[in-house]
Amino acid sequence: xxxxxxxxxxxxxxxxxxxxxxxxxxxxxxxxxxxxxxxxxxxxxxxxxxxxxxxxxxxxxxxxxxxxxxxxxxxxxxxxxxxxxxxxxxxxxxxxxxxxxxxxxxxxxxxxxxxxxxxxxxxxxxxxxxxxxxxxxxxxxxxxxxxxxxxxxxxxxxxxxxxxxxxxxxxxxxxxxxxxxxxxxxxxxxxxxxxxxxxxxxxxxxxxxxxxxxxxxxxxxxxxxxxxxxxxxxxxxxxxxxxxxxxxxxxxxxxxxxxxxxxxxxxxxxxxxxxxxxxxxxxxxxxxxxxxxxxxxxxxxxxxxxxxxxxxxxxxxxxxxxxxxxxxxxxxxxxxxxxxxxxxxxxxxxxxxxxxxxxxxxxxxxxxxxxxxxxxxxxxxxxxxxxxxxxxxxxxxxxxxxxxxxxxxxxxxxxxxxxxxxxxxxxxxxxxxxxxxxxxxxxxxxxxxxxxxxxxxxxxxxxxxxxxxxxxxxxxxxxxxxxxxxxxxxxxxxxxxxxxxxxxxxxxxxxxxxx
Amino acid sequence: xxxxxxxxxxxxxxxxxxxxxxxxxxxxxxxxxxxxxxxxxxxxxxxxxxxxxxxxxxxxxxxxxxxxxxxxxxxxxxxxxxxxxxxxxxxxxxxxxxxxxxxxxxxxxxxxxxxxxxxxxxxxxxxxxxxxxxxxxxxxxxxxxxxxxxxxxxxxxxxxxxxxxxxxxxxxxxxxxxxxxxxxxxxxxxxxxxxxxxxxxxxxxxxxxxxxxxxxxxxxxxxxxxxxxxxxxxxxxxxxxxxxxxxxxxxxxxxx
Numbered sequence: 001x002x003x004x005x006x007x008x009x010x011x012x013x014x015x016x017x018x019x020x021x022x023x024x025x026x027x028x029x030x031x032x033x034x035x036x037x038x039x040x041x042x043x044x045x046x047x048x049x050x051x052x053x054x055x056x057x058x059x060x061x062x063x064x065x066x067x068x069x070x071x072x073x074x075x076x077x078x079x080x081x082x083x084x085x086x087x088x089x090x091x092x093x094x095x096x097x098x099x100x101x102x103x104x105x106x107x108x109x110x111x112x113x114x115x116x117x118x119x120x121x122x123x124x125x126x127x128x129x130x131x132x133x134x135x136x137x138x139x140x141x142x143x144x145x146x147x148x149x150x151x152x153x154x155x156x157x158x159x160x161x162x163x164x165x166x167x168x169x170x171x172x173x174x175x176x177x178x179x180x181x182x183x184x185x186x187x188x189x190x191x192x193x194x195x196x197x198x199x200x201x202x203x204x205x206x207x208x209x210x211x212x213x214x215x216x217x218x219x220x221x222x223x224x225x226x227x228x229x230x231x232x233x234x235x236x237x238x239x240x241x242x243x244x245x246x247x248x249x250x251x252x253x254x255x256x257x258x259x260x261x262x263x264x265x266x267x268x269x270x271x272x273x274x275x276x277x278x279x280x281x282x283x284x285x286x287x288x289x290x291x292x293x294x295x296x297x298x299x300x301x302x303x304x305x306x307x308x309x310x311x312x313x314x315x316x317x318x319x320x321x322x323x324x325x326x327x328x329x330x331x332x333x334x335x336x337x338x339x340x341x342x343x344x345x346x347x348x349x350x351x352x353x354x355x356x357x358x359x360x361x362x363x364x365x366x367x368x369x370x371x372x373x374x375x376x377x378x379x380x381x382x383x384x385x386x387x388x389x390x391x392x393x394x395x396x397x398x399x400x401x402x403x404x405x406x407x408x409x410x411x412x413x414x415x416x417x418x419x420x421x422x423x424x425x426x427x428x429x430x431x432x433x434x435x436x437x438x439x440x441x442x443x444x445x446x447x448x449x450x451x452x453x454x455x456x457x458x459x460x461x462x463x464x465x466x467x468x469x470x471x472x473x474x475x476x477x478x479x480x481x482x483x484x485x486x487x488x489x490x491x492x493x494x495x496x497x498x499x500x501x502x503x504x505x506x507x508x509x510x511x512x513x514x515x
Numbered sequence: 516x517x518x519x520x521x522x523x524x525x526x527x528x529x530x531x532x533x534x535x536x537x538x539x540x541x542x543x544x545x546x547x548x549x550x551x552x553x554x555x556x557x558x559x560x561x562x563x564x565x566x567x568x569x570x571x572x573x574x575x576x577x578x579x580x581x582x583x584x585x586x587x588x589x590x591x592x593x594x595x596x597x598x599x600x601x602x603x604x605x606x607x608x609x610x611x612x613x614x615x616x617x618x619x620x621x622x623x624x625x626x627x628x629x630x631x632x633x634x635x636x637x638x639x640x641x642x643x644x645x646x647x648x649x650x651x652x653x654x655x656x657x658x659x660x661x662x663x664x665x666x667x668x669x670x671x672x673x674x675x676x677x678x679x680x681x682x683x684x685x686x687x688x689x690x691x692x693x694x695x696x697x698x699x700x701x702x703x704x705x706x707x708x709x710x711x712x713x714x715x716x717x718x719x720x721x722x723x724x725x726x727x728x729x730x731x732x733x734x735x736x737x738x739x740x741x742x743x744x745x746x747x748x749x750x751x752x753x754x755x756x757x758x759x760x761x762x763x764x765x766x767x768x769x770x771x
Contacts, residue, residue, distance in 0.1 A: 005614040007638035351592070419610035422573055423684055424600030424627030429634050433623050437614040 005440035006432050012447070013340030015333060022387055031380035034223065038377065041225035045233055055215055055231045062211035063238060064287045065129065066201035069136025070194045071284045076137060077144025078186075080106060084145055085152040087178070091160065091170050103149065110142035111496035112489060113456050118204045119477055125298055129291045132209040134298070136200050140193055151185045152178060187253065187273060191246035198239060203370040203460060213370060220376055232369070239368045249276075315484045318472065320491070326468025327495065330386050330393065331455045337394030338454075339447035342402040343436060346409065351427040359402065366399025375461045386468070389461035397450055405443055409435050445510040452503035456496050469495075522585040524549055524688050524719035525570055530579035532565050532742075539565040540576070540742045547688070550716030554730055554750070555723040557739035558762045563723040566739065567692045570721060571604045584687065600627035603686030605694045605710070609677040611665045617676055618661040621647045624684035650679040654709055671702050678706065682713060689714055691722040695729065703729065727758055 003011065046052075082088055084103040086096035109117075118135030125131060160177035164170065205213020212231055219228040253273055349355035374392035382388045409431075417434025421427065462470030469492055476484040525547040532540040540562045547553055557563050568574035569581060572588065572595075581588060583602065589595040603624075611620050615638075622637045629637075636642060641661065648658035654675040660668070665676060674694075681689065691710065695703040703726075711732040714720035722733075730736060730750045738746030738753075738761045746757055 004616070004619060004638040007635060415606070415608060416610050416612050418573070419604065419606055420623060420626060422571055422599060422602070422604055423624060423686075424596045424598070424602075425623075426596060426626075429626045429631075432634070433612060433615075433626065437612045440614065 004437075006436040009343050009436050009440040009443060010340065012336040013344045015336035015340060019333075019337075019387070023382075026382045026385065026387060028381065028383050034380045035377070037223075038225045038228075038380075041229045042232075044226055045229035046224075046226040047230070048227075051227050051230060052234075055212065055227070055234055058205070058210075058212035058215045058231070059234055059238060061129075061291060062201045062205055062213060062235075063198065064291045065132040065136065065204070065209075065211055066194070066197040067287055068133040068284055068291070068293060069140065069201065070190075070197035071280060072133060072137030073140030073144055073193060073197070074190055076141025077148055080141060080145035081148025081152065085149040087153050087155070087157060087160070088174060091164065091174055099149070103146070106142045106145055107497055107500075108493055109138050110146060111456065111493040111500070112139060113459050113492075114139050114200050115203065115207060115460050116473070116489060116492070118207065118209050122209065123477075123480070125300065127208075127210070128297045129210065129293045130295060130297055132201060132204045132211070133293060135204060135209070136197055140197065140200075144189070144193060147189050148182075148186060151182055155181050183273060184253070188250060191250060195239075195243060195246060198242060199367065199370070202235065202368065203372070206370050206372050216370070216373060217376075220373055232365070235368050236364060240364060311481070311483055315481075315487045318484065318487075323469045323472050324491065324495065326386055327455070327458050327470065327492075328468075330390050330458050330461070330467050330470075331451060331499075333387065333390035334393035334397060334458070335447065335451035335454050337390065338397035338401050338450065339444070341394070341398050342405045343443070345402070346405060347428050347431060350431045356406070360406065363399040363402035363406075366395045366397075367403065368399075369396065371396045371457070371461050389458075389467040389470075392461050393454055393458065397454055401447065401450060404446060405439070408439055408443070412438055441510045445507040448503040448506040448510065452496070452499050455499040459492065522549075523547055523582070524551075524584060524717070525721065526580075526582040526585075527566075527569065528580045528582075530566075530569055530576045530581070532562070532569060532574060533577045534742075538577075538742050540569070543579070543739075543742075543744055545570075545721075545737060545744065545747070547719040547721055549687075549719055550714070551735060552711055552714050552720045552733045553722070553735045553737055554733040555721060555737050555739065556727065556746075556753070556758075556761055557723075561739040561761070562742040563739055564692055565742075567604070567690050567721070567723055570688070571602050571690050572599055596627060600684070601686050602688045602690065603681045603684045605677060605681050605689070605691035607693050607696060609673055611673060611677060611680075613664075613666055615665065616661065617651070617663050617665055617668070618642075618644070618647050620665055620676060621650055621661075621680050621683045624680045627684075647679075647683065650683045651676075653682060653713075654679045655705075671698075674698065674702075674706060675709075678710060687718050689718055689720040689722075691720070693723050693725060696725060708732065727753065 080102070084099050084106060086099040089099040090096045114135045117138050118132060121131045121135055155178055157177075160173055163173040163177050168176070201211060202213045202216070205211035205215075206217045208214060212235060216228060216231050216235075219225070219231065345359055346356075349359055371389075371392040374395055375389055378388050378391055382391075412435060414435070416437070417430045420430035420434045425433070458467070459470040459473055461467055462472075462474040469488055473485065473488045473492070476488060523546045525545070527543055527545045530540050530543040530545075531538055543562075543566060545553075545566070555563050555566065565574060569576050572581075572583075575588075583598050586598065589598055612623060615623070618641050619637055622642055625643070626634055633642065641647075644661065647661055651658050651660060656672065656675050656679065660672065660676075665673065668676060689710070694710070695707060698706065707722075707729055710720065710722070724730070730753060733750050735748065736746065736750050736753050737744060738757060740761055740763070745760070746753075
């Protein structure tokens with residue numbers, strides 16, 4: 001009894017059953033009025049010019065931090081990615097061992113979420129625009145490096161060997177043989193990273209690193225819902241515009257989407273791509289000036305308070321099994337919710353074209369709405385804990401997965417679905433059998449990757465209380481127990497690495513079984 | 516209007532389908548009585564595929580009426596689905612669901628009549644094995660294939676599975692858009708014989724065809740040229756002159 005592909009896709013939604021049981025006791029009775037006010041304010045955002053001007057200024061800071069952090073991550077990622085490629089090392093020195101070493105080392109910055117980077121840097125150098133930029137650039141750079149070196153090492157080496165055999169020097173041969181083939185993949189991933197950077201910059205703002213996120217959090221805490229929604233709609237406009245530009249460039253340059261179902265051909269218009277990249281340099285310099293980013297600020301460290309002997313006994317005495325268990329449970333719940341709900345909701349609205357547009361909007365809101373803010377909002381009606389945090393994380397990731405699923409569903413061949421509908425199947429069953437069958441494995445493979453992201457990200461909903469490592473980390477940070485902090489970051493990194501490995505395996509297996 | 520025994524399975528009147536520079540179909544009348552087997556002849560671009568698409572409801576004509584078993588297309592979603600369930604199409608590209616087994620594919624033809632529980636269960640357990648095995652046997656296939664994924668089948672087997680799925684749907688109107696185009700002559704003959712054998716009253720068959728040599732088992736032939744019906748009569752009346760007119764200026768033979 002092995003579930004067939006389309007059914008496999010719906011299985012994660014079974015998480016709704018335990019949630020339906022566990023959720024009602026978590027309601028604490030009050031707060032519905034606040035939620036109602038919040039929802040109503042969506043259609044009556046504040047149009048006060050003073051408010052809008054302040055929000056726009058915040059938005060500019062957030063967008064600027066995202067752009068600079070992203071650009072920094074690309075530069076870092078390119079250098080480190082080449083440095084951790086086996087093919088490159090083998091061509092230059094004849095041995096792939098240094099690549100492996102660098103790759104392992106890079107796992108550490110990668111496994112630490114940008115929020116932790118941001119908060120650590122904040123302690124070190126104080127509130128500076130450069131903190132948020134660096135907090136994004138470091139982990140993203142390590143992520144880009146990994147993807148880039150994977151891409152590099154997966155390229156066929158026949159051209160490279162031919163050039164080397166013909167006497168071309170190693171660096172020139174590498175650039176000529178691998179450069180052009182690499183560009184589409186890098187650009188596609190880079191575009192996705194820019195979208196992530198915007199979300200991260202907003203999130204960092206929520207934790208006080210400046211920009212629109214800070215405004216959103218303040219307006220939410222002071223229950224100024226009309227102003228909150230003005231900020232949200234502005235952010236939504238920017239995010240949708242960015243996503244539209246990225247997908248337009250992807251189509252124009254024929255680079256593969258993030259969720260590759262069919263290879264559509266190789267990159268074209270290389271000159272245009274390079275020019276666009278070159279245009280980013282002056283843009284980044286301008287933005288950097290505008291934000292007042294001062295890299296020199298990184299050099300003047302502030303004296304750290306109370307950095308004495310570590311109290312390792314107290315650190316050891318932390319309830320580790322509960323902390324780790326809470327984090328894992330949070331990840332599993334949020335991932336199942338996000339992975340399972342996206343296809344389920346798409347099936348539900350299948351007969352109604354307009355409802356699909358509604359889902360698109362809901363998912364866009366999920367993507368831009370930082371999970372800690374959803375958690376704060378949920379706390380109006382729910383008690384703090386893992387489930388509340390999981391709902392917040394789930395909603396955010398549902399936004400990411402839902403969009404991906406909808407776009408891939410629209411990009412795949414409609415023939416089988418059409419045939420079923422023509423034979424009288426209802427629109428939902430035709431979608432399930434005709435489209436989801438082909439989408440299931442790549443979708444779940446992406447879901448496995450997403451679960452890994454959620455694990456890294458679970459720290460951000462630490463504010464929702466009692467959610468495992470994340471809450472403890474924020475607590476230790478605010479009391480500056482650096483010994484605990486060190487141990488927590490290490491455990492987080494370890495978990496993330498194990499999770500990354502598991503999700504890689506799951507992904508490979510899912511894609512291998514796809515015939 | 517009740518569908519009596521004499522009611523046409525399919526009746527098209529004055530069908531017009533717009534195209535880019537000229538109508539793809541213009542003033543097409545066509546009627547299929549129960550038990551009738553009709554071959555649709557015409558060059559590429561004559562409008563055969565459009566006519567099949569109008570007949571199976573995929574394409575709404577710009578003008579004209581479509582009656583299935585005497586009924587106009589139902590307004591309600593449920594009524595329309597019930598009508599569609601009685602129209603079976605054999606697609607040129609087969610449209611099997613590659614990720615599912617043969618049995619799941621055959622049962623997919625029942626989705627119109629099944630509710631959600633059975634539709635989901637079909638993705639977990641082998642359902643209606645006896646009926647599925649019978650459908651395979653009717654197409655000269657070994658029932659042992661039921662558990663196979665359709666990707667494991669040969670080209671000829673896939674063609675037969677698609678036909679078995681058509682039977683499993685139990686339609687009254689059988690439509691096929693050039694189902695034999697990509698097959699070798701012997702296989703094409705065998706499959707056509709199987710298909711013709713299934714088209715007994717109350718069923719009717721409309722099959723578009725590129726090869727006049729395969730006309731033997733049909734009752735009637737309809738010739739389309741530039742979107743209009745230029746011939747509608749017994750197969751015996753199809754002669755060299757008519758074919759030359761139908762394929763006027765275009766090379767005759769299997770379509771690519």
